[in-house]
Amino acid sequence: MATRLFEGKEHASYYQKFRFEPSQEILDLIFSYVDERLPKPHEFAVDVGCGTGKGTRMLAPYFKKVLGTDISVAQVEEAKKELGCPNVTYSICPAEGVPVADASVDLLTASAAVHWFDIEKFLKEVNRILKPGGCLAFSSYLFHMEVHYKDRSEQMNNIFSNVEDILSPFQHEKVNHVKTGYKEIFEAIPYTDKKRIESVITKIQIPLAGLLGLIQTFSSFQTYLRTEPEKAKEMIKTTEQRFLQIMGTSSIDTEVEVWLHNILVLASKPK
Numbered sequence: 001m002a003t004r005l006f007e008g009k010e011h012a013s014y015y016q017k018f019r020f021e022p023s024q025e026i027l028d029l030i031f032s033y034v035d036e037r038l039p040k041p042h043e044f045a046v047d048v049g050c051g052t053g054k055g056t057r058m059l060a061p062y063f064k065k066v067l068g069t070d071i072s073v074a075q076v077e078e079a080k081k082e083l084g085c086p087n088v089t090y091s092i093c094p095a096e097g098v099p100v101a102d103a104s105v106d107l108l109t110a111s112a113a114v115h116w117f118d119i120e121k122f123l124k125e126v127n128r129i130l131k132p133g134g135c136l137a138f139s140s141y142l143f144h145m146e147v148h149y150k151d152r153s154e155q156m157n158n159i160f161s162n163v164e165d166i167l168s169p170f171q172h173e174k175v176n177h178v179k180t181g182y183k184e185i186f187e188a189i190p191y192t193d194k195k196r197i198e199s200v201i202t203k204i205q206i207p208l209a210g211l212l213g214l215i216q217t218f219s220s221f222q223t224y225l226r227t228e229p230e231k232a233k234e235m236i237k238t239t240e241q242r243f244l245q246i247m248g249t250s251s252i253d254t255e256v257e258v259w260l261h262n263i264l265v266l267a268s269k270p271k
Helices: 009-018 024-035 054-062 073-081 119-129 153-170 173-179 183-188 208-217 219-227 229-247
Strands: 042-048 063-070 088-092 105-111 130-141 146-148 194-207 255-268
Touching: 024 105, 024 130, 024 194, 024 255, 042 054, 054 063, 054 088, 054 105, 063 073, 073 088, 105 119, 119 130, 119 183, 146 153, 153 219, 153 229, 183 194, 194 208, 208 219, 208 229, 208 255, 219 229
Parallel strands: 042 063, 042 105, 063 088, 105 130
Antiparallel strands: 130 255, 146 255, 194 255
């Protein structure tokens, strides 16, 4: 069964506000792979574990219709608030049971999500719904996230590493799939046409407030917040103060550059 750690309305709101969508570079890698295997126009994509739909909506220009699915009611409610993609719909369901017909899907994606699923059951469901020649694309950013600011990047990264150390005891065991770069998930995919692309680096300019918000979307932080709420809130406050001191500013609107190291797994069902 899928692991359910993203249920709360406040967590979903943070997710919508602070989580990153897949970068254009990752999308280009996905569609370079897909376009070699499936003729255009592409008909139907499913984004599983879609959360608030950030990655789902990015698929809209490439397909006639797109379905985003998630087990969390709160996440899907946030997704439905975003307008402007008439070919995108959403469904509340587990990843291991997607409400679409057999052999109907051109591309199935999962962004920072597949490690939470029951991998064996999920891959059987993927095989059921993909068309012959249909593709899957699983992506996630890895744990060695970097924070850069002027000539103070080393100090900034030391602070961020300290946050990771504090949150480490609250990480779910399934996060180990991310730590190993989805190697076990890649090996479990039953197709011979597959590839695993490491170290796709995305550089994003965000205000410091955005970085602090991103930390609060982590499942480990949410577990910390439920377990020791005062300590969790104090950690965010202290981290903010430490960042501001290093940066020599009093404004959390000051921008930093975050480097995400991404993993991308691609595979195609035999025709």
